[in-house]
Amino acid sequence: MSLSYSCIYGLRASVLLAGRQEDGFVTIREISNELEISFHFLTKVLQRLTNSDILESYKGPNGGVKLAKDASNITIREIIDCLEENFTIPECALGLPIFQNHEACPFHEDWRELKGKIEKAVDTLTLHELAERDKKIFISNR
Amino acid sequence: MSLSYSCIYGLRASVLLAGRQEDGFVTIREISNELEISFHFLTKVLQRLTNSDILESYKGPNGGVKLAKDASNITIREIIDCLEENFTIPECALGLPIFQNHEACPFHEDWRELKGKIEKAVDTLTLHELAERDKKIFISNR
DNA sequence: ATATATTAAGATAAAGTAGTCTTTAATCTT
DNA sequence: AAGATTAAAGACTACTTTATCTTAATATAT
Numbered sequence: 001m002s003l004s005y006s007c008i009y010g011l012r013a014s015v016l017l018a019g020r021q022e023d024g025f026v027t028i029r030e031i032s033n034e035l036e037i038s039f040h041f042l043t044k045v046l047q048r049l050t051n052s053d054i055l056e057s058y059k060g061p062n063g064g065v066k067l068a069k070d071a072s073n074i075t076i077r078e079i080i081d082c083l084e085e086n087f088t089i090p091e092c093a094l095g096l097p098i099f100q101n102h103e104a105c106p107f108h109e110d111w112r113e114l115k116g117k118i119e120k121a122v123d124t125l126t127l128h129e130l131a132e133r134d135k136k137i138f139i140s141n142r
Numbered sequence: 143m144s145l146s147y148s149c150i151y152g153l154r155a156s157v158l159l160a161g162r163q164e165d166g167f168v169t170i171r172e173i174s175n176e177l178e179i180s181f182h183f184l185t186k187v188l189q190r191l192t193n194s195d196i197l198e199s200y201k202g203p204n205g206g207v208k209l210a211k212d213a214s215n216i217t218i219r220e221i222i223d224c225l226e227e228n229f230t231i232p233e234c235a236l237g238l239p240i241f242q243n244h245e246a247c248p249f250h251e252d253w254r255e256l257k258g259k260i261e262k263a264v265d266t267l268t269l270h271e272l273a274e275r276d277k278k279i280f281i282s283n284r
Numbered sequence: 285a286t287a288t289a290t291t292a293a294g295a296t297a298a299a300g301t302a303g304t305c306t307t308t309a310a311t312c313t314t
Numbered sequence: 315a316a317g318a319t320t321a322a323a324g325a326c327t328a329c330t331t332t333a334t335c336t337t338a339a340t341a342t343a344t
Contacts, residue, residue, distance in 0.1 A: 002144065002232070005302065027320070041303055047322065060311025061319045090144070106267075107259045114256055117249045125248075147332065169290070183333055189292065201291045202341025 007083040009037050010045045014079050018071035018127035025064030052082045072128035089115050149225040151179050152187045160213035160269035167206030194224045214270035231257050
């Protein structure tokens with residue numbers, strides 16, 4: 001099951017903020033311009049992250065949003081859990097319900113192994129690490 | 143990107159029909175009962191398979207639907223292509239757009255390998271083979 | 285012919301997601 | 315105090331998917 005745009009936008013904005021943590025508050029307008037995301041829609045997404053105390057916001061001139069804690073203490077999992085309801089990596093690759101039975105599936109073992117790796121990455125990779133890879137990693141809007 | 147319910151229903155119904163090819167026409171009502179799928183919705187799904195000449199239908203008493211050709215000549219791919227617009231297995235596992243860059247992704251190689259296996263299975267597994275495994279394979283509605 | 289069975293087709297509804305627009309609240313600058 | 319800046323909040327639109335309901339078309343059986 002793939003991620004909603006809300007979640008993708010939230011992840012991308014979070015990584016951007018992680019790369020600019022020393023800048024203090026960054027306006028949502030600036031983020032939306034840089035990532036080419038609808039300003040109003042992004043505002044709603046970031047509101048949710050703010051309400052979950054992942055971001056901190058400030059109104060008025062020089063206001064904006066910033067990470068509420070150090071980027072090295074925020075995992076991808078936290079962002080996803082906030083923006084995606086009941087996110088789980090499916091038992092079967094791609095969510096195909098054809099091969100849910102273990103013996104019948106020609107690639108069940110491969111998938112289980114990979115699924116484990118992905119889960120570990122989601123649980124442990126931090127925004128800091130992602131921001132560090134910033135030039136290598138290209139987080140697109142699908 | 144996971145499959146739509148339309149596609150899942152279509153796949154399940156097709157496998158059922160493959161297991162009963164000698165029975166001739168099977169009513170949609172019977173299929174919907176057996177698979178616990180909304181009759182009217184299933185009707186619409188099977189209509190599309192009929193229009194694509196994957197199924198053959200017959201109205202009136204003793205009517206119903208059946209596979210238009212031998213189950214061993216119908217691959218999963220055909221069903222999916224009919225019911226799912228532009229089905230492709232994503233470059234990144236789960237469609238997460240975070241790790242689309244090859245070097246940056248911690249499990250890109252594993253996924254590519256598995257993706258290849260899945261694509262091959264989708265392209266080559268036939269309804270006949272699936273029906274044969276019928277008791278082992280459990281195709282659920284997610 | 286008439287009644288029945290069955291798929292086909294169309295209209296509508298309900299829910300979720302994505303996106304837009306407007307107003308309000310908070311904060312700063314002057 | 316007034317005006318400008320910025321996030322927060324709410325209303326609304328558009329689209330897609332899933333689902334339901336009703337009617338039409340076709341075939342059979344008696």
